[in-house]
Amino acid sequence: MSTAVHRQTLFIVDDDPSVRDALALLLSLRGYPTAVFACAEDFLRALEPQWRGVVIADIRMPGMSGLEMQQALAQHPSRLPVIVVTAHGDVAAARQAFRFHAIDFLEKPFDHEQLLASIDRALGALPPDAASIGTRPVATTLSAREREVMALVVDGLDNRTVGEKLGISPRTVEVHKARVMSKLGARNLAELIRIAQASSGSP
Amino acid sequence: MILYLAAYVGLAWISFIHPARGLNITPWNPQAALAVALLLWLPRSWWLVGLAVATGEALVGNEPVPWPALVLSAGVITAGYAVIAAALKHWIAPKAALATRRDVVLFLAVVAAGALLGAVLRATVLWAMDVVPAARIPAVIHRAFIGDGVGLLVTLPVLWVLASRERTAATRTMLRAGEWWLIALVTALAMLGVFAQPTEEQFKFFYLLFLPVVWAATRFGAIGAAWSAALVQVLLILAVQTASYQPLTVFELQMLVAALTSTGILLGATVDEREEAQQALRASLRLAAAGDMAAALAHELNQPLTAMSTYARASQLIARQLAGTPQARLDPLLEVTDKLADEATRAGEVVNRLRRFFRDRSTELQPTDVAALVADAVASQTPRAQGLGVRLAATCDPGLAPVWLDPVQIAVVLRNLLANAIDAAAAAAPADAQPSQRSVTLRAKQADDEILVTVVDSARGLASHEVARIFEGRRSDKPGGMGVGLAISRSIVEAHGGRLWAEAGPGGRFHFTLPVTAGMPT
Numbered sequence: 039m040s041t042a043v044h045r046q047t048l049f050i051v052d053d054d055p056s057v058r059d060a061l062a063l064l065l066s067l068r069g070y071p072t073a074v075f076a077c078a079e080d081f082l083r084a085l086e087p088q089w090r091g092v093v094i095a096d097i098r099m100p101g102m103s104g105l106e107m108q109q110a111l112a113q114h115p116s117r118l119p120v121i122v123v124t125a126h127g128d129v130a131a132a133r134q135a136f137r138f139h140a141i142d143f144l145e146k147p148f149d150h151e152q153l154l155a156s157i158d159r160a161l162g163a164l165p166p167d168a169a170s171i172g173t174r175p176v177a178t179t180l181s182a183r184e185r186e187v188m189a190l191v192v193d194g195l196d197n198r199t200v201g202e203k204l205g206i207s208p209r210t211v212e213v214h215k216a217r218v219m220s221k222l223g224a225r226n227l228a229e230l231i232r233i234a235q236a237s238s239g240s241p
Numbered sequence: 242m243i244l245y246l247a248a249y250v251g252l253a254w255i256s257f258i259h260p261a262r263g264l265n266i267t268p269w270n271p272q273a274a275l276a277v278a279l280l281l282w283l284p285r286s287w288w289l290v291g292l293a294v295a296t297g298e299a300l301v302g303n304e305p306v307p308w309p310a311l312v313l314s315a316g317v318i319t320a321g322y323a324v325i326a327a328a329l330k331h332w333i334a335p336k337a338a339l340a341t342r343r344d345v346v347l348f349l350a351v352v353a354a355g356a357l358l359g360a361v362l363r364a365t366v367l368w369a370m371d372v373v374p375a376a377r378i379p380a381v382i383h384r385a386f387i388g389d390g391v392g393l394l395v396t397l398p399v400l401w402v403l404a405s406r407e408r409t410a411a412t413r414t415m416l417r418a419g420e421w422w423l424i425a426l427v428t429a430l431a432m433l434g435v436f437a438q439p440t441e442e443q444f445k446f447f448y449l450l451f452l453p454v455v456w457a458a459t460r461f462g463a464i465g466a467a468w469s470a471a472l473v474q475v476l477l478i479l480a481v482q483t484a485s486y487q488p489l490t491v492f493e494l495q496m497l498v499a500a501l502t503s504t505g506i507l508l509g510a511t512v513d514e515r516e517e518a519q520q521a522l523r524a525s526l527r528l529a530a531a532g533d534m535a536a537a538l539a540h541e542l543n544q545p546l547t548a549m550s551t552y553a554r555a556s557q558l559i560a561r562q563l564a565g566t567p568q569a570r571l572d573p574l575l576e577v578t579d580k581l582a583d584e585a586t587r588a589g590e591v592v593n594r595l596r597r598f599f600r601d602r603s604t605e606l607q608p609t610d611v612a613a614l615v616a617d618a619v620a621s622q623t624p625r626a627q628g629l630g631v632r633l634a635a636t637c638d639p640g641l642a643p644v645w646l647d648p649v650q651i652a653v654v655l656r657n658l659l660a661n662a663i664d665a666a667a668a669a670a671p672a673d674a675q676p677s678q679r680s681v682t683l684r685a686k687q688a689d690d691e692i693l694v695t696v697v698d699s700a701r702g703l704a705s706h707e708v709a710r711i712f713e714g715r716r717s718d719k720p721g722g723m724g725v726g727l728a729i730s731r732s733i734v735e736a737h738g739g740r741l742w743a744e745a746g747p748g749g750r751f752h753f754t755l756p757v758t759a760g761m762p763t
Contacts, residue, residue: 196601
């Protein structure tokens with residue numbers, strides 16, 4: 039595994055052997071060189087500065103988590119971009135992943151087209167999506183109430199708490215949230231978080 | 242309209258007993274409740290109420306009142322009812338049950354203040370028109386206050402119950418309970434006990450009537466108290482009619498009924514509140530446990546599901562690379578692997594949505610065609626129903642409005658209710674029974690601003706005492722069931738702003754509602 043990896047390689051870090059194997063199979067059939075690691079520690083030990091490519095990392099792993107590994111990578115000279123995949127996504131994890139400039143945050147089982155698009159984006163084959171997301175006019179598209187709901191939802195508060203803060207029912211919060219998502223074209227909460235972070239200019 | 246007019250005048254006539262001397266003011270005016278109820282639910286019908294009051298005043302009663310006084314008095318009485326209806330609407334939501342102490346206290350206060358206001362206005366009119374001398378004004382106020390007050394107090398809660406499908410269903414459930422009929426019997430015996438006494442002793446024994454009302458309140462909550470107080474009132478009126486009484490005594494008896502009813506409803510609401518709090522606590526404990534399990538399961542299931550869908554996509558790529566295979570032979574394989582990947586993703590989606598729902602009750606709302614959702618759910622259960630020899634049918638009213646809902650979650654609710662009903666129907670009758678004895682029917686219809694979905698099966702249904710317990714999820718009648726399906730379904734529906742409830746048999750009956758417009762931001 040630690041043979042010199044000079045071409046753009048996909049580094050798959052996942053503790054589940056089946057997921058690891060299946061992903062490596064699919065992506066290598068797609069023509070990408072792949073390398074698999076069973077834990078974050080193994081990957082960081084093997085990592086060399088000249089490696090190029092994309093890391094596809096699970097969050098929940100024994101030992102170091104995928105998010106901690108992502109932070110460690112941000113300090114590393116290789117500057118490898120990271121796509122976070124998780125079977126246990128929540129708002130806090132997505133926020134943290136994007137704060138450390140994750141390319142994407144995908145919930146398992148994910149849409150493979152979306153994964154491939156994210157990989158291409160990370161490899162520079164597609165224009166960065168973040169730029170286009172950043173130009174979505176959050177301030178002008180949304181009503182004041184929708185912006186309030188969005189800010190609190192992106193903070194990771196649940197509907198009941200958001201409703202209590204704004205003096206509306208949890209169901210109304212849900213309806214506002216659904217409208218925000220459709221107005222901004224966010225397909226899931228992770229995308230909404232990314233849009234919010236891009237529009238506020240800070241994580 | 243005619244019906245209302247007839248009902249109003251009819252009630253006024255029936256209850257025209259023991260009027261105060263020289264005035265058409267009776268000790269019990271149930272028609273007042275009818276008028277307030279109409280104004281409460283159809284505020285634009287004030288003219289009808291006014292007409293009914295005038296007709297009632299003109300037709301019923303044995304004291305002729307001059308025409309101008311009659312019209313003015315009817316106007317004033319209608320205005321009084323309108324004020325009461327407006328106050329009730331303002332402080333207590335018309336749809337809310339009288340099931341919290343706050344609601345009941347407000348209800349009692351509004352009824353008392355409203356009846357007093359109406360009585361004062363009425364007396365003023367009668368005095369101004371020279372029908373009644375000033376000296377009798379306090380007596381008129383007293384009588385009118387008690388008559389309207391007791392009429393509203395006893396009758397309005399019953400109408401309130403009848404105005405809601407859910408509370409009407411609770412009433413039917415109560416009527417199927419043997420205990421209710423025992424309470425009714427005790428009420429009748431207590432009434433006999435009271436009226437068997439010499440007249441002057443009767444007041445001393447009135448407290449006997451508190452026993453069945455309190456019993457009903459503790460056992461069946463505010464609904465039980467409302468019905469049992471109404472029963473006491475009806476029996477009391479019958480008893481008073483058969484005996485000869487001074488009107489004054491009847492008015493005093495009505496004061497006691499007022500106290501009895503207030504006590505009963507207040508106690509019933511307290512019982513309801515406590516029961517509700519206990520159920521909410523049990524539900525949240527159960528859902529917390531189910532949520533932990535869902536979170537653990539989500540992680541355990543999502544890994545293999547991810548691997549599965551990824552392998553499926555990979556096998557498509559491998560198939561495409563098979564040189565020399567004609568496309569026509571390849572296509573079925575590609576199609577099947579496509580479905581395989583999609584199904585694995587769909588399974589993961591259900592798991593993830595349920596996990597998110599348990600974590601923070603979140604839903605992902607989108608405008609959804611309920612009829613299509615129902616059709617999908619029915620289609621998913623049809624093979625199982627056919628396998629078990631159960632006839633499954635669904636009818637949706639045409640033109641159901643699209644509803645903002647989470648299609649994945651509501652589909653879980655529909656499948657859960659249908660699967661339970663199919664199992665119950667299959668277990669209840671032998672396989673060779675008539676098809677009508679092994680059937681499940683789903684009906685979706687629009688009612689006001691809600692969509693009401695009802696699932697009925699041909700099994701024996703629930704007994705009254707099982708109706709509340711069925712949601713506790715402690716045990717399941719199904720060998721493979723987790724027993725929490727109903728509790729989950731109920732909390733999903735509640736997160737959508739709707740309600741889910743069971744009704745006692747015959748036939749298993751579950752209903753749930755989804756608001757069409759409520760909570761929609763504009």
